[in-house]
Amino acid sequence: MKTGFVFFYFILSAFIFKSQNKCEMSSMTDTIINSKKEKVTRGEFIQATLKNKSVVQLYKLSDNKYYLKLIVTENLYFDKIDNLEILSGSKSYNEKNTRQYELNKSAGYYVIEIYKNYVATLRDEGITGIIFGKAETNFTKQDANQVKQIAKCFYEHIAVKK
Numbered sequence: 001m002k003t004g005f006v007f008f009y010f011i012l013s014a015f016i017f018k019s020q021n022k023c024e025m026s027s028m029t030d031t032i033i034n035s036k037k038e039k040v041t042r043g044e045f046i047q048a049t050l051k052n053k054s055v056v057q058l059y060k061l062s063d064n065k066y067y068l069k070l071i072v073t074e075n076l077y078f079d080k081i082d083n084l085e086i087l088s089g090s091k092s093y094n095e096k097n098t099r100q101y102e103l104n105k106s107a108g109y110y111v112i113e114i115y116k117n118y119v120a121t122l123r124d125e126g127i128t129g130i131i132f133g134k135a136e137t138n139f140t141k142q143d144a145n146q147v148k149q150i151a152k153c154f155y156e157h158i159a160v161k162k
Contacts, residue, residue, distance in 0.1 A: 032059050032067055032111060043067075044158050048150045050143040053107075056127065058119065058154045066116055071109040075135035078102040082133035084110055089125035093118055100132060122151035 033040050043061035050056065055071035068086070077100050084098035095112045103109050110132075126144030130137050139147075 032061070032069060041065075045069075046150045046154045046158065048146040050146060051140055052143075054137075054143075056147050056150065058122070058150060058158075060154075060158050066114050066119060067111060068114045069109060069111050070130065071103060071107055072100075072130070072137065073107050074137050075132060076100070076102075076106075076108045077132065077135070078108055080133070083131075084112065085131040086127055087129040087131070088121050088127055091121055091125060093121075098132070119151055119155050122147055123155050124148070126151070 029042065029044055032043060032045075041061045041063065043059045045057050045059040047055055047057040053073045055069075057069040057071070059067040059069065061067065070086075079099065079102065081097055081099045084095045086093045086095075093114065095110075098110055098112060100108045100110055126147035127139050128144050129139055
């Protein structure tokens with residue numbers, strides 16, 4: 001009898017803890033400029049601010065395309081066009097001819113279109129670093145975990161919407 005009660009309590013506790021891990025982040029609506037087409041489009045996004053004050057934003061636009069906006073505070077090369085490689089554990093995502101735009105004197109940003117399956121990679125691996133040209137910026141494990149968390153919320157609550 002005691003064993004059955006303990007087992008029941010354990011299962012109930014597992015469900016309670018699992019339900020508490022749901023996404024508590026709320027999505028916002030804003031516009032984003034597609035850097036390749038110079039087009040402004042409205043969409044939903046979720047963001048995370050990282051330890052070094054960089055920001056990662058995941059967008060789903062009204063035309064069902066996905067974008068990643070990275071606001072960086074290191075390795076600033078305003079208006080330079082080069083290859084951008086986003087490292088996610090052992091995987092990477094490459095975008096050729098990416099421009100780093102100036103946000104202000106201490107921050108720049110990249111905007112790239114990504115595929116839905118790459119959102120799943122971010123959910124599983126996070127972002128461990130970026131390479132722009134020859135400049136590499138590494139992210140901490142804590143930052144990678146924050147990216148995983150927002151990618152999971154984004155994937156489960158925004159990417160699945162039609």
